[in-house]
Amino acid sequence: MTENSPFPEQSPAPASRPRAHERKQHKKRWPLVVLWTFVAVLLVGGGAVAWYGLTLNNSFNQAEKLAPEAVFPEPADRPEETKNEALNILLLGSDTRGEIGDDIEDIDGNRSDTIMVAHIPSDRQSVQVMSIMRDNWVEIPGHGYNKINAAMALGGVPLVIQTVEGIIDIRIDHVAIIDFAGFEGLTDALGGVQINNPREFTSHHGNTHFPAGQITLTGEHALQFVRERYAFADGDYSRVANQQLYVKSVIKQVLSKDTLTSPGKIADSVEAFAPYLTVDEGLTSTFLAKLGVSMKDVRSDDITFFTSPTLGTGTEGKASVVRPDWAGLEDIAEALRSDNLYEYLNDKDGEQ
Incomplete structure (x- = not known):
């Protein structure tokens, strides 16, 4: 075992595993509870709304709710509404490092370390989650060009949404913000999260060694895992990849039989992060329950993570920045507007 490592040495992960749809199907399919965390931020499936509804409702109601005027830009400053029933949900990870209080000003003035857009298509058969690297050099309305994660400090959640909507040219329907x-x-609450770490590294803060291969993250080490970037030559690129890996692993664990059939574990999970969660008023437990039922067939293999296209890094003054690939982003925007992001991403994978 490596010094300062909390993980025992383990064998490499198997080369392949059965697909979710190949696993034994049970007669009773559980509806999904949509949980939010991470990076981040986070859209995750969870179990049995009809059975656990009251408990989950009480737990979720600990989350701070924001009125529409505190969240969304003026209609004139937003893209036109689409006519399909797809949903686009902005997931933000704030670096306030403490419980989000009763006032939106507790979030304003802090930078958003993690930015994700979760796209749920009209057919509710899949989810696509796009990470936007925080150093993307973009135009922040009313403030000129800056790193995208500065939008929160410059104008709070409405300016973050306006900036993101300017990039993807489609409206954000809901927002969820979680403190790290x-x-x-x-x-x-999940009993640790198992991941298959693709690269060995030691965290800059905490000096924790993360070996390659299968490891189980505790809460403290999960935070170090998703925030580290100094240990990597490509900095934020590997950081975003680790954030996506963590979220994928949480989803897989939440959708496992052990969790879906455990009302206590589901309730504990919601209870654990709800005090650190802020959502718009439309993201009620009732809304999430109905959404979960409509997505009852979604499994971890149906959730795709990708990073918004970029052209690499550069500098602006003394700052290191990420250059957006505007042509690639326009393709993403068109796929979102036409509600065929799933097909677009599959076609892109086929070309590679």
């Missing part, structure tokens, strides 16, 4: 401290509680 919520990662720890969620991870521990």
Whole structure:
């Protein structure tokens, strides 16, 4: 075992595993509870709304709710509404490092370390989650060009949404913000999160060694895992990849039989991160329950993670920035507007 490592040495992960749809199907399919964390931020499936509804409702109601005027830009500053029933949900990870209080000003003034857009198509058969690297050099309305994660400090959630909508040219329907401290509680409530770490590294803060291969993250180490970037030559690129890996692993664990059939574990998971969660008023437990039922067939293999296209890094003054690939982003925007992002991403994979 490596010094300062909390993980025992383990064998490499198997080369392949059965697909979700190849696993034994049970007669009773559980509806999904949509959980939010991470990076981040986070859209995850969870179990049995009809059975656990009251408990989950009480737990979820600990989350802070924001009125529409505190969240969304003025209609004139937004893209036109689409006519399909797809949903686009902005997931933000704030670096306030503490419980989000009763006022939106507790979030304003802090940078958003993690930015994701979760696209749920009209057919509710899949989810596509796009990470936007925080150093993307973009135009922030009213403030000129800056790193995209500065939008929160410059104008709060409405300016973040306006900036993201300017990039993807489609409206954000809902927003969920979680303080990073919520990662720890969620991870521990699940009994740790198992991941297949593709690259060995030691965290800059905490000096924790993360070996390559199968490891189980505790809450404290999960936070270090998703935030580290100094250990990597490509910095934020590997950081975003680790954030996506963590979210995928949480989804897989939440959708496992052990979790879906455990009302206590599901309730504990929601209870753990709800105090660190802020959502718009439309993201009620009732809305999420109905959405979960409509997505009852979605499994971890149906959730695709990708990063918004970029052209690499550069500098602006003394700052290191990421150059957006505007042509690639226009393709993403068109796929979102036409509600065929799933097909677009599959076609892109086929070309590679």
